Amino acid sequence: MAKKVALLQGNEACAHGALYAGAKFFGGYPITPSTEVAEVLSIELPKVGGKFIQMEDEIAAMASIIGASLTGAKVITATSGPGVSLKQELIGYACIAEVPCVIINVMRGGPSTGMPTGPGQSDVMQARWGTHGDHAAIALVPASCQEIFTETVRAFNLAEKYRMPVQVLYDEIVGHMRERIVFPEPGELEVIDRAKPTVPPEQYKPYDTSFGDVPPLAAFGSEYRFHVTGLNKAQDGFPTTKAEYVDAEERRQISKVENEKARADIESNEEYLTEDAEVLIFAYGSTSRSARYAVNELRKEGIKAGLFRPITLWPFPEKRVALLGKQVKAIIVPEMNLGQMNLEVERVVKGTCPVISIGRVDGEPLNPGQIIAQVKEVK
Template identity: 80%
Template sequence: MAKKSALLQGNEACAHGAIYAGCTFFGGYPITPSSEIAEVMSKLLPKVGGKFIQMEDEIGAMAAIIGASLCGHKVLDATSGPGMSLKQELMGYACIAEVPCVIVNVMRGGPSTGMPTGPSQSDVMQAKWGTHGDHAAIAVAPASCQEIFSETVRAFNLAETYRMPVQILVDEIIAHMREKIVFPEPGELEVVSRRKPEVGPDQYKPFDPSFGDVPPLAAMGSDYRFHVTGLNKAPDGFPTTKAELVDAEERRQIRKVNDHAAAIEKNEEYLMDDAEVAIVAFGISSRSARMAVDILRGEGVKAGLFRPITIWPFPEKRVAEIGRQVKAIVVPEMNLGQLIHAVERSTKGSCILDGVGRVDGEPLTPDQIMDKVKEVL
């Protein structure tokens, strides 16, 4: 039998992907241009026995998903830049308390209220460093409606595997455009759930490093009772200021991502084998870049595209290799220079590096990218 397909908006595809991943709770506060995610989740969740709550604001929404996740649910929240800024305190809480959760940021112009209906890619650095303190970050950046579906599933898997918040970064254009989606059959995409405790309630410690860098997480409301705080804590979950315990947990929380960077990273390369100039782009800009690569190749320019699908952790190793292979790297992005910093940090001056940014609410065109490539070569 042919698989089910439909013409869906990116935001709609995200909601369907969340349900596929096993999401049973959405806490949100609708905001343009992410609102369709909340709308579709409110229709889909009751059908799978899940709960949808529209909270009083974006902070409440983030608090709601943290609470629901600690009760054992797979959880989703969706917002845009202004909402993401409000959530940062609780993003940090989810990091230190090690709460699996998925947050979609449909990027629009900014800072502040910016341009609500205009696309942007200017929250790249916020996704990594938005909340204070040392912390690991995982963010994925799909570029098509089908990929929004599959990357939403993967974002849930990463959140559950590493017991931490995972962000999905999309822009207004791919969030609102419609493309055909082929719905994967159940079992076709991997679906991962968090590790459950292997010991009884009397022995359970929610942050016990003897079970590895990602300790098992019990569900509140079950027989397991445990303490959760935003303070640095001992393995039993209660606050501590003991130097060796604080140091160990801070380092463990960074290590759990850094040590598995290869498993978390996901990239797409297009015509990179013999490339003399690489375009490094994600999301909507990668679509313009791919068209630019095709046209440049037609003109005899050996151009290629490197597209990080996981943008945090950034694929530093591979980008460093590319920096040694090519004469130049061009980074087109709908901001005034963010991803380019990660590229620069990876390539360490081994090739010419230049960016092309656009912040007027229109996507970068293939022409703009080609002009920059010709300028640097």
């Protein structure tokens, strides 16, 4: 049987990816340019017995998905940069309480209201650091409509597997672009559900590390009864100020994502003509599409350019980028902000090659011509 094919907008593809992953709850608040995600889910979720609720504000939307997730549901919200700014408080809550949830951020510029209908990539550092306190972050940056579908599914998988919030960031260009989508068959893509406890209810501890870095999470309304708090807590979930518990829990919640095994599982990159590259372009989202075009044009002229495209932005692909930094003469980082990921690339290559930022924040896409000109300058 032929697979189902459709011409979908990025935001629509995201909603369908969420349904494929088994999302059963959406709590949101209207914000451009992400509203189509909510609109499609308001139609589709009740069809599968799921729930859609438009909350009174961005913070409430985040609160509602955390509450719903604690009953065992797979949950999602969609917003843009200003919405994430408001959600930061409870993103931290989901980090410390270790509650799986997916946050879609269709990026525009900023700060503040900025240009609501223009594209931007200015939330990449917000996705990493946006809440108070130390915490790990997972953020995915798809660059096409099909990839928005598959990465939304993967975001659910990672949220459930690592028991934490996962952000999917794509700029307004990819969010509102229409492309051909091939719907994967059920079972074709992996779908992961959170680990549930196997111990008798009276022995259950929601942060029991004897089951590894990611303790199983029971559901409210099941035979397991437990306490959840945003305070630092011991393994039984109750607040503590004992230094050794607080320290161990904070470190575990970061290492569960940043240990080597987890990184290998979470990281995902695409490399294009990097084997013999002398100049590397590090680009993500819609900017990577301009970068790929630039690489092809440069290659026609005999210039050995290559593209490194992170699909998982956080945790950052430190090892591979550091290695490429030793291989190439320069790394160019085009992005629709004023050099946010450029800083991270610089940090990782540790001065082994120059790292050059091309920033654009005027609401226009970063075009191949800008990248080609910059490559020729360093060549």
